[in-house]
Amino acid sequence: xxxxxxxxxxxxxxAMIEHNGAPIELIEFACKRQISLRAMCDHDMPAIxxxxxxxxxxxxxxxxxxxxxxxxxxxxWIHYYIVEYENTPIGFCQYYDCTKMPKGLWEEEQPxxxxxxxxxxxxxxxxxxxxxxxxxxxxxxxxxxxxxKQIIADPVKENLISIGLLExxxxxxxxxxxxxxxxxxxxxxxxxxxxxxRAPIYEEKHIKHIGGMESKDIIASFFPPHTQTMIDLGIGxxxxxxxxxxRFPAIEVTGLDIAEDMLKTLAGKxxxxxxxxxxxxxxxxxxxxxxxxxxxxxxxxHHYNHQTKTDLYRRIHNCIKNNGIYVECDYMFxxxxxxxxxxxxxxxxxxxxxxxxxxxxxxxxxxxxxTPCTVPNQKKMLLEAGFTNVREAYNRKNIVILIxxx
Numbered sequence: 001x002x003x004x005x006x007x008x009x010x011x012x013x014x015a016m017i018e019h020n021g022a023p024i025e026l027i028e029f030a031c032k033r034q035i036s037l038r039a040m041c042d043h044d045m046p047a048i049x050x051x052x053x054x055x056x057x058x059x060x061x062x063x064x065x066x067x068x069x070x071x072x073x074x075x076x077w078i079h080y081y082i083v084e085y086e087n088t089p090i091g092f093c094q095y096y097d098c099t100k101m102p103k104g105l106w107e108e109e110q111p112x113x114x115x116x117x118x119x120x121x122x123x124x125x126x127x128x129x130x131x132x133x134x135x136x137x138x139x140x141x142x143x144x145x146x147x148x149k150q151i152i153a154d155p156v157k158e159n160l161i162s163i164g165l166l167e168x169x170x171x172x173x174x175x176x177x178x179x180x181x182x183x184x185x186x187x188x189x190x191x192x193x194x195x196x197x198r199a200p201i202y203e204e205k206h207i208k209h210i211g212g213m214e215s216k217d218i219i220a221s222f223f224p225p226h227t228q229t230m231i232d233l234g235i236g237x238x239x240x241x242x243x244x245x246x247r248f249p250a251i252e253v254t255g256l257d258i259a260e261d262m263l264k265t266l267a268g269k270x271x272x273x274x275x276x277x278x279x280x281x282x283x284x285x286x287x288x289x290x291x292x293x294x295x296x297x298x299x300x301x302h303h304y305n306h307q308t309k310t311d312l313y314r315r316i317h318n319c320i321k322n323n324g325i326y327v328e329c330d331y332m333f334x335x336x337x338x339x340x341x342x343x344x345x346x347x348x349x350x351x352x353x354x355x356x357x358x359x360x361x362x363x364x365x366x367x368x369x370x371t372p373c374t375v376p377n378q379k380k381m382l383l384e385a386g387f388t389n390v391r392e393a394y395n396r397k398n399i400v401i402l403i404x405x406x
Contacts, residue, residue, distance in 0.1 A: 035133045036261060037141060037200040040080035040092060045071070047082075048092050051121025060159050061119060075100075081141070081200060083118065083134055090125045093118030093134060095142045098152070112149030114142045131165050140197040143184065145205055153180035188361060191303070194368040195236070195259035202262065203237055210299070215329055215399045217243040219296060222327055222393060222403055227251060227293040231319065233282040233312075234300030238266040240329075245273060254292070256282045258366070281366065283312060287319035295319060295326045299399075302331040302372040305349065306381060309373075313385030317406060324406055326387065331372040332400040341374040348372065375400055 040048075048071065051057055052064035061067060071080060077100040083091040098113040116138050120126055142148055153171050155162040163180070167173075171180035195202070207213060220243040223230075227248055232238070235255030244251060253275045257263050260279045267277060278285060282297075283304075295316045301309060316326050333341035348371045361367060373381075379390045379402065387404040394401035 034086050035130060035137055036084050036087075037081040037093065037137055038084060039200065040071075040082050044082055044089070044092070047089055047121070051091060051119060054121060054123065056123060056126065057119050057121060060156050060162070061117075079145075081138070083120070085125055085130065090122040090130075091118065091120040091134070093138050095138060095146075097146075109152065110149065112147075113152060114146055114148045114150075115152065116142060131162075132169055135165065135169055137197060139182070141201060144198045145201055148184060150184060151182035153182070154178075155180065188355060188359060188367040188369055191366040191368050192258040192260070195257075196261040199237070199259065199261035199265055202265075203239060206299075207239070210399060211397065213239070215394065215396065215401065216240040216298065218394060219298065219327055219329060219401070220244040220247045222325070222401070223248065223294050224323070224325065226323075229292045230254070230294040230296060231287065231292045232256070233295065233297040233316075235266065235277070236262045236298075236300070238269065240296070240298050241266075241270065241273075245270070250274065252276075254278070256280055256285055283308065283366070287315050289318055290321050292320050293324050295324070296328070297326075298329045299331065301328065302370055303366070303368060305371065306373070306377065310381045310385055313382050313387070313404075317386040317404075320406055322406060326382075326404040326406075327401065328378070328382075328404070329394070329399065329401045330378075331370065331398050332378055333372055333374045334395055334398065334400060335375075336395055337398055342377075345372065345374050345377065372398070375402075378402060 045068075049064065049068060052061060052067050058064060070078070075096075078094055078096040080092065080094045082089050083093055093116060095114055095116040098109050098115050099111055101115070118131075118134050118138055120130060120134070139151060142151075151171070153166045155166065157163075157178075166180045169182075171182045173180050198205075216239045219240050223244070228250070229252045230244070231254040232240070233256050235241075235257050236259065238255065241253065244253075251274070253273065255263070255266070255275060255277045257277070258279065258281050263277045263279055267275075301312075304312075313326075320326060333344045335341055338344050352369045352371050355361070355369065356363075356367075375392065375395075378400075379392075382390045382402065382404045387406060389405045391403045391405075392400065393403050
């Protein structure tokens with residue numbers, strides 16, 4: 001169950017490139033939450049073939065068999081997604097590394113250029129403003145997955161609807177190449193937006209980034225044998241839950257996260273488990289008093305300063321039972337990896353403050369920027385919050401697990 005607070009022409013060929021360093025912000029749309037991307041599967045091929053053969057798609061995309069052959073070739077440099085509107089498939093999209101395209105195509109474009117293609121195949125979803133939302137979702141997916149330098153669009157010149165769509169979303173025509181280009185500037189995204197757009201590819205990319213599932217799977221081994229209830233702060237898609245459910249099949253789980261799309265993914269994974277999910281920030285959610293045997297946070301608190309963390313730790317200390325524990329798995333600066341961990345922490349916080357000042361950002365909202373702390377500072381904050389003992393239970397590269405005892 002997910003409990004959420006009150007909610008605060010379409011065929012185009014696109015790719016990424018720098019354009020005069022001009023910072024451009026994509027447009028936000030009210031219907032953004034209704035559009036989602038998921039990885040394409042083999043069973044999607046009949047729908048894709050049907051869409052490619054429809055006149056409004058074929059007019060701009062050309063011979064359907066060319067596309068089908070390319071998809072079936074399963075090139076590792078092309079990534080395919082199905083576009084869904086309220087869980088109904090309505091089209092498909094892809095992104096690809098321009099430097100790996102066949103020789104002679106876009107050879108002058110600099111490394112870091114990524115191309116995207118998309119279409120709405122179901123005609124009843126045309127002319128509803130969804131093309132802009134799909135374009136934004138796909139561009140943000142590429143930005144998260146590949147850290148690109150540039151975005152380029154190459155619509156057919158007669159496709160005035162697609163050209164208007166690109167221009168509305170910040171693409172600028174480059175008369176030298178005949179392409180439409182979007183600069184990727186350094187910005188800070190609000191936390192919920194940052195993770196919502198990454199929901200379709202989060203697990204694949206995150207697991208690869210942290211070097212596998214070891215740090216997720218080991219968490220359950222630290223739980224006391226009597227554990228019956230737990231709260232998971234920043235639960236996301238719940239990667240750590242599989243091992244927890246193996247050891248405690250009947251455990252009651254309360255999960256908090258501000259990314260609704262991540263919670264939807266999680267809810268679909270464990271429909272028969274005792275999970276209650278809240279789409280709210282753990283910084284403001286009422287955690288209660290002595291309710292849980294275990295509280296955990298996994299790869300989520302490295303975005304906050306000392307004061308914010310210490311205040312949260314006091315509330316976590318209050319919400320667990322007298323014989324309970326708090327387990328934190330997160331990025332931390334450790335002497336095992338850095339000659340001067342404190343210097344690294346200071347550099348991250350200083351850069352974050354510089355960016356906030358440059359972008360005129362205030363502290364009344366949560367923004368995504370990594371500010372990991374040193375292991376000694378983490379332990380100090382937990383002890384100041386009232387925990388009687390803090391033990392370092394795991395340390396691999398920059399991922400550390402601390403166990404705090406009430």
